[in-house]
Amino acid sequence: MFEEFWRETGDAAEVVIPGWQTMSYFSDVTNVCWFLEPELDRQVRRLHRVVGNAAVDGYHVLVGTGSTQLFMAALYALAPDAAAAAAGEPISVVSTAPYYSSYPAVTDFLRSGLFRWAGDADAFKGDSYIELVCSPNNPDGAIREAVLDPKTGNGRTVHDLAYYWPQYTPITKRASHDIMLFTVSKSTGHAGTRIGWALVKDRAIARKMTKFVELNTIGVSKDSQMRAAKVLAAVSDGYERRPEQTKETTTTPLRLFDFGRRKMVERWSMLRAAAAASGIFSLPEETSGFCNFTKETAATNPAFAWLRCDREDVEDCAGFLRGHKILTRSGAQFGADARYVRVSMLDRDDAFDIFINRLSSLK
């Protein structure tokens, strides 16, 4: 969806890498995250300051191969150490349903003795856990807060804020949680670049997360870090004039979040019309809030639609839609009812248009 925007930016987001550049494993040996390119660190902090969606002062910035790697790194860092784990049980990893289907898969695929998926946070009993809080939530777009109280025991939280950007939701406050995860995949659309970052308050946790990435992949692609830095800089430039730019030399900047919001508003309006036309689907109610970034009231426009089929005879909505050539992910994969499906709202224009046409014709 964002490709159209980036085609218009010309060389503002283009990166050139000579054969001899960034050959080393190391970026900055004085940093906790020794493989983080200093320019990416700067541009991450700058963009958060421009948008106001997350605090950066007093935080360590860590880079990962997508935020998925940093999600695993956080589990590794928050779990009791190996000696404690050998004696006891792996720590429980929970998230309120419906939760991102990758959380259980990624937590359990190596059958780690350090952590283990334990399902819906709302149903969890115990005082030792890692709670994953995704807000806006994948798959249903809900604004979430932790449901378990970390003060009562050994609970820890990880905030997955991949979708906390102005194209998807009003920025209502500057988040300042212990561990916050972000990714260029959702903020700028560069999924193929595989760059995520974490903002981490505690130095010991930041060190342990860094150790995970070191053991897992000995750092993160420098080429992608440089590209991500360039892309994030181009986004910030759209909203903030840099010192070296004078009024005369600057053309009207391209503004990613304006572009993204326009597209998302348009798509959500098309989707709501299609669901209404068909008469058999319902969607989460639209919510809105005052956005501190745009300085106006805005509706949420989630990156996914959490679609419910209301027809009595359809118990497997994904199967029903598949029969009509619409590919979605079943609610069952998100710890929810199979009457729900998750639909991506970020596909290319032509694919999205076909989806809307097919959906509106179903009765």
Add this chain to the structure above:
Amino acid sequence: MFEEFWRETGDAAEVVIPGWQTMSYFSDVTNVCWFLEPELDRQVRRLHRVVGNAAVDGYHVLVGTGSTQLFMAALYALAPDAAAAAAGEPISVVSTAPYYSSYPAVTDFLRSGLFRWAGDADAFKGDSYIELVCSPNNPDGAIREAVLDPKTGNGRTVHDLAYYWPQYTPITKRASHDIMLFTVSKSTGHAGTRIGWALVKDRAIARKMTKFVELNTIGVSKDSQMRAAKVLAAVSDGYERRPEQTKETTTTPLRLFDFGRRKMVERWSMLRAAAAASGIFSLPEETSGFCNFTKETAATNPAFAWLRCDREDVEDCAGFLRGHKILTRSGAQFGADARYVRVSMLDRDDAFDIFINRLSSLK
């Protein structure tokens, strides 16, 4: 060490990535490894054909974030599945000592229920295992073959051929093992690019390794894949004229393996002279063989020196050298005697020269 070479190649290995390019997670959905850029697949196969160090026909090429990720992927793919693991013990992972110090660390850091480090392959009893065969071996440069016979039980092997390139060793045969791991870090010197690849015979194993990378990092940086493809192409171009190149337009090509071999021969000669001058260090004996790539007899020039301190009163060689401002990794970390240390032979020229000077002055 290779930076000097790549500075001379000009734009032959330069990559330019516009803002809108390779934004998707996907590269080729028809391929087992759906996130592998087709151009990298082509250039990997081409380089192996040029060098003759590994068979590629009938193999799947998989890409990873460095070969470390593919090492973990191989353990995941070769271990019994989760149901079998739940019932029994994790499979034993072994390698003949001295073995690469990361093998035990990477195998065990998540305390997986699927696989568990079990030490020296020579001392292993049992018929269910994964044997890691690193050849030329890290740390001692030895040419290795599997010591356990996979035909007698449920044994599987993973061949880590990171150093099986003409700058380090004569290419004596075309390797054709079930799983072979390589990396640009050691072949071309681009460690920061974090691109490794695996050549895998069996389709089901290739699928499972791909699944690991999908769960771990949802694929591999496209930017780095494109850069690696460009760099590998520049290496092959040095030895193989492409169809579109005519004699008139081509200047003398720069040849990476010639450059690398010259440097390594020079450094090993300096190191052997320094060890002799000091009188208290010994090194593995030089071996040689006929190289099918260069068509001449050549000596091995390992990427690491496996240095032994022969002084009776020095039991901890790494500690002794640290006291003389030489940083090395202790043999103890490689499952061997602490009288040994591993020294990198691939550092920058100035750092290598300082090391040689300090070493030769020790008595």
